[in-house]
Amino acid sequence: MNSRQESVRVLIVDDEELVRMALRLVIEGEPDLTVVAEAADAESALAAAEELRPDVVLMDVRMPGRDGLSTTRELLGRPAPPRVLMLTTFDSDELVLGALRSGALGFVLKDTRPAQLVDAVRTVADGHPVLSPAATARVIAAATAPHSAHSRDTSREAARKRLSALTARELDTARAIADGLGNPQIAERLRISVGTVKAHTSSLFAKLGVENRVQIALLVRDAEH
Structure with a gap:
């Protein structure tokens, strides 16, 4: 992992171009964060992670085809994996739960304020979880629902x-x-x-x-x- 004197290298994974563009603008507005690549699907994300070795992958939970959950599992199963920060709209709690169980360090909402987003990326890059108390409570509620798998x-x-x-x-x-x-x-x-x-x-x-x-x-x- 890079020291704090070096830029944290971020891979953005989201199937929506406008979302990727907005995230890039926010992240690259910070002197200590750099977007090394964008990916619109799982296969592109896995290839970019293998080639570029980012420090943090900002991973969308839901994408066409292979979802962010299985992609995260594969990434985290590789040698020297990146840290994964999940993106969610909270309509996919089950997928987020699975990713967290697999070792993703946390998740942020897509409408998170820019300052909170960049703080989350830095925190995950340092190896610490990013889970707000409110978000934790909501995910736990989903996990313990009567019909939850x-x-x-x-x-x-x-x-x-x-x-x-x-x-x-x-x-x-x-x-x-x-x-x-x-x-x-x-x-x-x-x-x-x-x-x-x-x-x-x-x-x-x-x-x-x-x-x-x-x-x-x-x-x-x-x-x-």
């Missing part, structure tokens, strides 16, 4: 076994994440500092073998539902 996929017992490795305070933190709380809100609920929340969250990533907060939340919901 994802709510049936993961064994309750398997999730409980993974969570059994946590300390009581780490489990409290995991449950607060599952409720869609951000770090300041978790700190207030548990009466600890934000720094301690961050430490517990880092421990959760390591102990549970997950990449982002939604994966933590899904484990909690799988164990308790």
